[in-house]
Amino acid sequence: MAMKRITMQDIADACELSRNTVSKVFNDRGSVPEATRQQVLAKARELGYYPFPKEEEIQTGRGGNIAILTQHKLLSHNFGAYFITSFTDQISRAGYAIQIYEISPVEITARHLPPHFDPDQTVGILGIELFDRDYYELICSLKKPTVYVDGHAHANEALIKCDTLSMENLTSETALVSHMIAGGARRIGFVGDINHCNSFYERWVGYSTALHKAGLPVDRKLCILKKDSELYGDPDWFLAQLAALPAMPDAFACANDFIAIHLMTALKRMGLSIPQDVMIAGFDGSPESLIVDPALTTARIPSTDIGRLAAVFLERRIQFPDFPYQWTYVKTTPIWGASTR
Numbered sequence: 001m002a003m004k005r006i007t008m009q010d011i012a013d014a015c016e017l018s019r020n021t022v023s024k025v026f027n028d029r030g031s032v033p034e035a036t037r038q039q040v041l042a043k044a045r046e047l048g049y050y051p052f053p054k055e056e057e058i059q060t061g062r063g064g065n066i067a068i069l070t071q072h073k074l075l076s077h078n079f080g081a082y083f084i085t086s087f088t089d090q091i092s093r094a095g096y097a098i099q100i101y102e103i104s105p106v107e108i109t110a111r112h113l114p115p116h117f118d119p120d121q122t123v124g125i126l127g128i129e130l131f132d133r134d135y136y137e138l139i140c141s142l143k144k145p146t147v148y149v150d151g152h153a154h155a156n157e158a159l160i161k162c163d164t165l166s167m168e169n170l171t172s173e174t175a176l177v178s179h180m181i182a183g184g185a186r187r188i189g190f191v192g193d194i195n196h197c198n199s200f201y202e203r204w205v206g207y208s209t210a211l212h213k214a215g216l217p218v219d220r221k222l223c224i225l226k227k228d229s230e231l232y233g234d235p236d237w238f239l240a241q242l243a244a245l246p247a248m249p250d251a252f253a254c255a256n257d258f259i260a261i262h263l264m265t266a267l268k269r270m271g272l273s274i275p276q277d278v279m280i281a282g283f284d285g286s287p288e289s290l291i292v293d294p295a296l297t298t299a300r301i302p303s304t305d306i307g308r309l310a311a312v313f314l315e316r317r318i319q320f321p322d323f324p325y326q327w328t329y330v331k332t333t334p335i336w337g338a339s340t341r
Contacts, residue, residue, distance in 0.1 A: 006047045014043050063095040064123035066314065069114075069139065071103045072129040078257075078286040079303045080129060083149070086307030087126070094315050096123070108132050119144060124314045127162075131197040145317035147310050153194065153201040160325050163313050165306060168329040169199050169283075172299035173206025174213075175334045176281040177253050179297070181214045183341035185251035185279055188216070191263055192255025193228035200228075200255045203283055207253045222249045232259050238266035248272070251279035251340070257286040257298055264292065264339070279340040285333070294338035306330050 008026065012019040017036070024032050025040045032040075068087075072080070088098050099122075101114040111134055113119075119142050127139055128149040136152055139162075146162035148155075155164070180188060188211065194204040208218045224241045231237045242248070254260035260282030264274055272278050274294055282289060285300025309330065316323065 006044075010047060011040060011043050014047065015039055064097070065121055066091055066096045066098050066124045066126065067117060067122045068098060068100045068126045068128065069103060069117075070100065070127070070129045071105075071108065071131070073102065078284055078288075079301060082303035083128070083307040083310070086304040087311050090308050090311035091314065094311070096315075103130065103135070108135050111135060111138050113138070124318050126310060126314060145314060145321060147314045147317065149306070149310060151198045153196070153198055155198040156202075156327060160327060163317055163325055164327045165310050165313060166199060166327070166329055167301045167306065168332050169202035170206040170209065172332040172334050173203040173253065173283065174210045176283070176297060176299060177207050177210035177251075178213070179334070179336065180251040180253070180279045180281060180340050181210065181216070183251075183275070183279060185249075186216060187219070187222055187247065187249045188251045188253060189219075189222035189224065189245070189249040190253050190255075191224045192232070192259050194225060194255070196228040196255070203253070203255055221246050233262050235262050235265040235269065238263055239269060242266060242270065248278065251275075251281070254280065254282045257282035257284040257289045257296060260296055260298070260339075261288055261292050264296075274339050275341045281340060283332075285335055289335070289337065292339075297335065297337040297340040299332045299334050301332050302330055 008022045009019050012022045015022070017040070021032060021036065022040050025037050026044075068084075070080075092098060099117075101117050103114060106112075107114065122144060125139060125142070125144050125146040126149070127136070127146065130136070130139075130148075131150070131152045133152040133155075136148070136155070139146060139148075148162050148164045150166050151164055156166075177188060188207070190204055190207045192200055192203075194201050211218050222245060224238075226241070252260075252263060254263060260280050264280055267274060267278055267280075274280055280296065282296050282298040283301075285298050289296035289298045309328070313326075313328070
C-alpha cells in the first residue's frame, strides 16, 4: 500500500497549530516565534515532509564551498541584486561558504573554467546569468550538485543534467499582450534578443501566443530583434531602429523593463505619446518601472523568493544527489501601469 503523503495540515495537527502558522514557516510569510518555527521544522523532518529528509537520512558534515558562476556582475541589475542577497543569506545559514566567479568572454568561448575554481574543493554550483549552451554543458559535465537559474534559449527543450529554476514567463507575457490587444492594439511589435536567454525566448512565445489567440499576425517586420548588446540601452540607436520600421506599431512588448524604459525615451523624442499613440509593456517589475513616466505595465518577478528556493534546491541536491532533476517555474505577476490603455 502506498504511503500517505504528508501535508502542512498533518504537521499543523501534530504540533497543535493552525495550518496558516505552518504555511508561514515554509513560505517565509509573516512573523512566527522562533520556538514555534523550530517546532514546525523538527516535526516536518520527523514526519518526512518534502523537501525535508527524516533525521536518520540527514548526512553529517554539512558545509563546504558553494561556487556561484556568472558572466555578469549580479549586483548591477534588479533581479541579480535581490536574488543574490537572499540566496547567499540562506545558503550561508545552512553552513556553506560562498565563492563567486565572474566568467570572462574569453573563458566562455574557450570553454575554460576560472583559474582559481577547483571542482574538488566545491560541494555545489549555482549558475546564474550564464546563457552559453556549450558552457552550460561544461558545468553539467563536472557532475557536481548544480542549480541553474534560467538558461540558454531553448534550454527547456534539452535533456537537463541539473536542477533549473526560472521565473514563469509565458503566462504573464501572454496576459500583458492580451491586455494591450483589449486596449485596442492591433499591430504589436516585440523588442529584445529572443535568443539571449530562455526567459526572453519564452516571453517571445507568450507574445506570439497572445497574437494567435486574437487572430492577429506575428509580424517580425514590426519587431526589433537584434542580437543582444548594450545598444538596447541607447535611445539614439532605438530612434534609428524605429525609423527603419515599415510602420509604427500600436504597441510594443519588451523583453524586460530596461529595454522598455529606453524605448519609451526614444518614442517621446519622436513626439509620440504613451499610451495614447503607442502602448508599452516591459517585464521584471523593477523599481524603475514605478517611477518612469508613465508608470510601466510589467510583470513582477519574485527575485528574493527565487533566491531562497535556489538555496533550498541546491542543498537538497547536495544531500540527495540521485533525486530526479527538476525544472521549476516560480509565478510572476502582471502589474498594470499607465503605459498601456
